[in-house]
Amino acid sequence: MAAPAGAAAETEPPVISVRGARATLGARPVLRGVDLTVRRGEVVALLGANGSGKSTAVRSVIGQVPLAAGEIRLFGDPLRRFRQWSRLGYVPQRTTAASGVPATVREVVSAGRLSRTRLGWASRADKEAVQRVIDLVGLGDRARDSVSALSGGQHQRVLIARALAAQPDLLIMDEPMAGVDLASQEILAHTLREQVAHGTTVLLVLHELGPLEPLIDRAVVLRDGCVVHDGPPPEAVGQHALPGHDHVHPHAADEPLRTGLLT
Known part of the structure; x- marks a missing residue:
């Protein structure tokens, strides 16, 4: 996948197009008319305080949360008619790689390649693709190990490798750095640089x-x-530095003022 020229990307349908998205969880409105466009080759960060609707927005994009109103398109197709799911890799928020089932790193990552295998048989190209992404996330020496023996940061790397195994055109990641040690953060950043360089x-x-x-x-x-x-x-990503943050707070006199990151 070669990175597009800016002009070429502008003439194509957006990879993600969200218009007027409204969604509720229970009776509570979570998305209130969200518009979002992501074009081919872009890297877009969705920021906001907890409860602002970030995770609901991305889960709506992949069809996990239905919209009450509005429209979502992927690669120009309405979400309800989109079928090319091998073009999309998704890393969910705070989950485990094995989900309680004993499995090795290679087995979990190979599951991400299933959408591209024929009749369930892994070809040499499939095996090479799986090994490549395992190496890319720095787990080449742990490929035969059970994921239950991995640290939290290594679990996250396995999930990212699984999402990359199908060589997706679009990668959606929900809080990939949450609870991850600094060493794993640097490896994940390197992994994403590699993907972006190839036009993801x-x-x-x-x-x-x-x-x-x-x-x-x-x-x-x-x-x-x-x-x-x-x-x-934004230059600073603390909640108080984000655009649109209300700097007048209705804190009670005995309530400590909350500062710092997006909490």
């Missing part, structure tokens, strides 16, 4: 930019289910 489009839900900051083309900030910023990433 990336949408990231992030708590803070961290080592990924140099890769981010655009930041979309949500607040209370609405887009309050779509443009260059």
Whole structure:
């Protein structure tokens, strides 16, 4: 996948197009008319405080959360008619690689390649693709190990390798750095740099930019289910520095003022 020229990307349908998205969880409105466009080759970060609707937005994009109103298109096709799921890799938020089932690193990552295998038989090319992404995330020496023996950061690397095994055109990651040690964060940043260099489009839900900051083309900030910023990433990513943050707080006199990161 070669990275497109800017002009060429503008003439194509967006990889992700969200228009007027409204969604509820239970009776609570979570998305309140969200618009989001991600073009081929872009790396877009979705930022905002907890409860702002970030994870619901990406889960709506992949069809896990139905919309009450609005429209989503992937690669130009309405979501309800989209069938090319091998073009999309998804890393969910805070899950485990094995889900309680004993499995090796290679077995878990190979599962991500199933959409490209024929009749369930892994070809030499399939096996090479799986090994390549295992090496890419720095787990080549752990390929035969059970994922139950891995650290939290290594689990996250396995999930990312699984998403990359099918060589997707679009990679969506929900809080990939959450709870991950610094060494794994650096490896994940390197992995994403490799994918972006080959033209992969990336949408990231992030708590803070961290080592990924140099890769981010655009930041979309949500607040209370609405887009309050779509443009260059904020220089500081603390909640109080985000565009659209209300600097007048209704804190009670005996309530400590909350500062710091997006909490």
